[in-house]
Amino acid sequence: MTAYLLADHLLNFIAPAAFVALMLVLLARVFSRFFRSKRPLAPGLWVQVAIVFIVNLLVLISGLVFFGNDAKMLTYAGLVLAAAACQWILWRGWKP
Numbered sequence: 001m002t003a004y005l006l007a008d009h010l011l012n013f014i015a016p017a018a019f020v021a022l023m024l025v026l027l028a029r030v031f032s033r034f035f036r037s038k039r040p041l042a043p044g045l046w047v048q049v050a051i052v053f054i055v056n057l058l059v060l061i062s063g064l065v066f067f068g069n070d071a072k073m074l075t076y077a078g079l080v081l082a083a084a085a086c087q088w089i090l091w092r093g094w095k096p
Helices: 003-029 045-069 072-089
Strands: none
Touching: 003 045, 003 072, 045 072
């Protein structure tokens, strides 16, 4: 495998984690205006994106290890649930 193909495979592996993290944090900021405004635990937008991205990447890696190959729908469902739970914790969703 050439370096180009390896980079292509790695970027395609982490692309769903990056996309879900970015969209979730941006949409959480947009829709937080319609609900009670909570001050997020993480200070900035990019810090939140980085934290959610790392959690998403860990979910993708564990899905790869558990199933033996990537791109399983159960892994993507876990990715969405883990990202939502992480964002809920970062926004202190348990506080009224």
